[in-house]
Amino acid sequence: xxxxxxxxxxxxxxxxxxxxxxxxxxxxxxxxxxxxxxxxxxxxxxxxxxxxxxxxxxxxxxxxxxxxxxxxxxxxxxxxxxxxxxxxxxxxxxxxxxxxxxxxxxxxxxxxxxxxxxxxxxxxxxxxxxxxxxxxxxxxxxxxxxxxxxxxxxxxxxxxxxxxxxxxxxxxxxxxxxxxxxxxxxxxxxxxxxxxxxxxxxxxxxxxxxxxxxxxxxxxxxxxxxxxxxxxxxxxxxxxxxxx
Amino acid sequence: xxxxxxxxxxxxxxxxxxxxxxxxxxxxxxxxxxxxxxxxxxxxxxxxxxxxxxxxxxxxxxxxxxxxxxxxxxxxxxxxxxxxxxxxxxxxxxxxxxxxxxxxxxxxxxxxxxxxxxxxxxxxxxxxxxxxxxxxxxxxxxxxxxxxxxxxxxxxxxxxxxxxxxxxxxxxxxxxxxxxxxxxxxxxxxxxxxxxxxxxxxxxxxxxxxxxxxxxxxxxxxxxxxxxxxxxxxxxxxxxxxxxxxxxxxxxxxxxxxxxxxxxxxxxxxxxxxxxxxxxxxxxxxxxxxxxxxxxxxxxxxxxxxxxxxxxxxxxxxxxxxxxxxxxxxxxxxxxxxxxxxxxxxxxxxxxxxxxxxxxxxxxxxxxxxxxxxxxxxxxxxxxxxxxxxx
Numbered sequence: 001x002x003x004x005x006x007x008x009x010x011x012x013x014x015x016x017x018x019x020x021x022x023x024x025x026x027x028x029x030x031x032x033x034x035x036x037x038x039x040x041x042x043x044x045x046x047x048x049x050x051x052x053x054x055x056x057x058x059x060x061x062x063x064x065x066x067x068x069x070x071x072x073x074x075x076x077x078x079x080x081x082x083x084x085x086x087x088x089x090x091x092x093x094x095x096x097x098x099x100x101x102x103x104x105x106x107x108x109x110x111x112x113x114x115x116x117x118x119x120x121x122x123x124x125x126x127x128x129x130x131x132x133x134x135x136x137x138x139x140x141x142x143x144x145x146x147x148x149x150x151x152x153x154x155x156x157x158x159x160x161x162x163x164x165x166x167x168x169x170x171x172x173x174x175x176x177x178x179x180x181x182x183x184x185x186x187x188x189x190x191x192x193x194x195x196x197x198x199x200x201x202x203x204x205x206x207x208x209x210x211x212x213x214x215x216x217x218x219x220x221x222x223x224x225x226x227x228x229x230x231x232x233x234x235x236x237x238x239x240x241x242x243x244x
Numbered sequence: 245x246x247x248x249x250x251x252x253x254x255x256x257x258x259x260x261x262x263x264x265x266x267x268x269x270x271x272x273x274x275x276x277x278x279x280x281x282x283x284x285x286x287x288x289x290x291x292x293x294x295x296x297x298x299x300x301x302x303x304x305x306x307x308x309x310x311x312x313x314x315x316x317x318x319x320x321x322x323x324x325x326x327x328x329x330x331x332x333x334x335x336x337x338x339x340x341x342x343x344x345x346x347x348x349x350x351x352x353x354x355x356x357x358x359x360x361x362x363x364x365x366x367x368x369x370x371x372x373x374x375x376x377x378x379x380x381x382x383x384x385x386x387x388x389x390x391x392x393x394x395x396x397x398x399x400x401x402x403x404x405x406x407x408x409x410x411x412x413x414x415x416x417x418x419x420x421x422x423x424x425x426x427x428x429x430x431x432x433x434x435x436x437x438x439x440x441x442x443x444x445x446x447x448x449x450x451x452x453x454x455x456x457x458x459x460x461x462x463x464x465x466x467x468x469x470x471x472x473x474x475x476x477x478x479x480x481x482x483x484x485x486x487x488x489x490x491x492x493x494x495x496x497x498x499x500x501x502x503x504x505x506x507x508x509x510x511x512x513x514x515x516x517x518x519x520x521x522x523x524x525x526x527x528x529x530x531x532x533x534x535x536x537x538x539x540x541x542x543x544x545x546x547x548x549x550x551x552x553x554x555x556x557x558x559x560x561x562x563x564x565x566x567x568x569x570x571x572x573x574x575x576x577x578x579x580x581x582x583x584x585x586x587x588x589x590x591x592x593x594x595x596x597x598x599x600x601x602x603x604x605x606x607x608x609x610x611x612x613x614x615x616x617x618x619x620x621x622x623x624x625x626x627x628x629x630x631x632x633x634x635x
Contacts, residue, residue, distance in 0.1 A: 048464050051629050073466040080464065084457030088261040089254075100250045101465040145461065 251475025441487025
């Protein structure tokens, strides 16, 4: 479970995140939806302790990130917006490097890599150097690397960005699978359809604030709109930066 | 500690796979400098020696005015040549190293017992001509002295009367110390070797990692940033040290191919020299690795980091330049200044002088302190939020 309580973050005069609170529960997919520049990435960066909030609290499985950031990172699997690989290492070596940093013993490491490789259907690229990988292959490797320590909580920043239709479908399937395993899955997106199709719960962010926090059905009901897209426009209050 | 090891091995392995890095740090960097050095020194020395052994060719104007002088010059190993029409211009345009002009009045002044003038036309800024000029002057001087002595004897005066003081030179230099002059640039080459050796990794592990957007995922792992930095610094230092080691070995091999005996010099780059040099350079390797990583941490891209590091490369030149421009006696404080201490120690070792152990330890200690400070500053920058953000 990931809890954000009154998060604030300013860069100079710009209040990127302004009092964001929400809860992402275990066994649910929570979507963080908002137009470009709404503060999604900054919010996520505070959740995975890359940035320290100016004010507010982050708790992962009840652990305060300000008190024990190491324990929090151990419980999180993170696919950040930046997902560069080491191109002179093979996919397996990339994943194994993070497994070592997570402190996995060799046996567990090999077992996890084998399991993830099967789940992500990347056996054929596992021992190739990542230089020249397609976008989809890169994302698969980055996800395997993020989940190698079998975390209870998964944070994905725009996971389908740059993926083609097939790869996007595979990614959605994989996220559902993570949820069905009882994990807490939190992802950000600016794409309506994706959020509507996947989420058990939608948190809408605009201009650094949470403007809605409900299930897709409840959101439609609240706003009196039939389509999720209309509901989204209604809660944001403008049509800026939206992609259907 | 374990984290640092993991990072260290990953960086080493990854960079060993990069052909360009390996070529630059482990081949071109350490081997090119000694090779060039040997070639240049060899060419210069051989040329100089050949010149000294060959008869001196001197274009002479007005040889007919002093047949005796010309005969004496020829006896002294000078080959008289046809003079160019405009000697000043010929010298300026480097068509001739020097020209000897014997004025018309030479014979008359000689017979009258007055000082008879000859002119040597040359260009002092032409280093190449210096040897010829001094050789010719020496032959002329000898001729003048002989004749002075003859004239005195003819008047019944002992020639020693006009030599109240005789100067005898007692050169205290040794073959090794003389070679120290020639190899004064060597310490700089070593320091440069360290610099070039660490450069690729310092950039790759910081600015490079940020540019290819892998720093943020790396920081999401449950490890302290200090440990990550330690591993990266270790890898950078390891490459720099390997480069330095190869550079010393290369110079010691290259030194054997130099015609030092012909110059009455000797160059000893042996095990003792290598061991002390490596020891005093060890903390310097860390210091430079930290400074390089620090500079690279401020850069947003690989290219920007390269620019910063190229500027940083001029720093090690400063002590070398200072000591060359203002040669001073070695003083205790010099050992305490990083870069300068190493410079002084390596220079003294090359000259075959004794380096006091206090000096070596002072140099090692002070450079270590400086290196640790640089590491702390780099660690502080590494902990900053700004560093991780790629975009």
